[in-house]
Amino acid sequence: MxxxxxxxxxxxxxxxxxxxxxxxxxxxxxxxxxxxxxxxxxxxxxxxxxxxxxxxxxxxxxxxxxxxxxxxxxxxxxxxxxxxxxxxxxxxxxxxxxxxxxxxxxxxxxxxxxHQWRIETPGLADRMVFDLDPGAPATVVECCEVALWLRERLAADGIEAYAKTSGSKGLHLLAGIEPTPSEDVSAYAKKLAVEAEAALAGRVTHRMTRSLRPGKVFVDFSQNAARKTTATAYTLRARAEPSVSTPVTWDEVADCNDPGHLVFLAADIEPRLERYGDLLAPLLDPGHARALPG
Missing domain, CATH: 3.90.920.10 (DNA primase, PRIM domain)
Incomplete structure (x- = not known):
């Protein structure tokens, strides 16, 4: 019953x-x-x-x-x-x-x-996302190196980035932005992905082509497209273990030298929320949103 x-x-x-x-x-x-x-x-x-x-x-x-x-x-x-x-x-x-x-x-x-937009303004994004996806033998450790580069690059444009695990193999970078057409967000995110590929030569690709990805971090900017969606913070994932897409501190990103350091399961989340609160809370505050460079 x-x-x-x-x-x-x-x-x-x-x-x-x-x-x-x-x-x-x-x-x-x-x-x-x-x-x-x-x-x-x-x-x-x-x-x-x-x-x-x-x-x-x-x-x-x-x-x-x-x-x-x-x-x-x-x-x-x-x-x-x-x-x-x-x-x-x-x-x-x-x-x-x-x-x-x-x-x-x-x-x-x-x-x-x-989606990166709210229902009252379809196609007008209030957040930007980069999905950092490692191609084996690269792991989330390499994703963290790329995330730190992107964080600095975004900061140079006055944009603050926040990180969470994907709950799978990679890392998501998020930023709160003033409402901006999704195609403009995608264009800006692609520009940064191309810059990351040039700056971190041999370690990054901005192209989805599978043959280019072994040993590199794929900086996927495509999830900024209006039609695309991204795994939400705190969702469980359909993986072998009950892993969760978990917000992480920048210290955790900087200190990551083993893929296991950034694997969080369902039982880990309540203690982390008690310790840190919601590390992505600034994304929910319009006062933290920044304009993309024009």
Missing amino acids: TPITEVEGRRLALSNLEKVLYPATGFTKGELLHYYATNAGALLAHLHDRPLSFLRYPDGPDGQVFFAKNVPPGTPSWVTTAEVPRSEGPARMVIVQDLASLMWAANLVTEFHT
């Missing part, structure tokens, strides 16, 4: 609580839901007003993994949805605005992926 839970006055059916989603560690569906309930405040702040793409893995990362942007069948009427413009015509997407909606979405077993 599926237990019915009440969350903020909403009735939710939470299913398969004993199901093991991460066989490597025995982490269950119930533990996943507990993780999201415990750390909801931090995650909800980054989901607020942003249309959500679901990367679902209902049978764990070894089962079927599929991407969904449209409102899933059976979505409760009290979950906020909004029409979003797309090149192929408008679509309706979910926006997770409260704890009940978060727990409903978490029960679907999903990675949370969001």
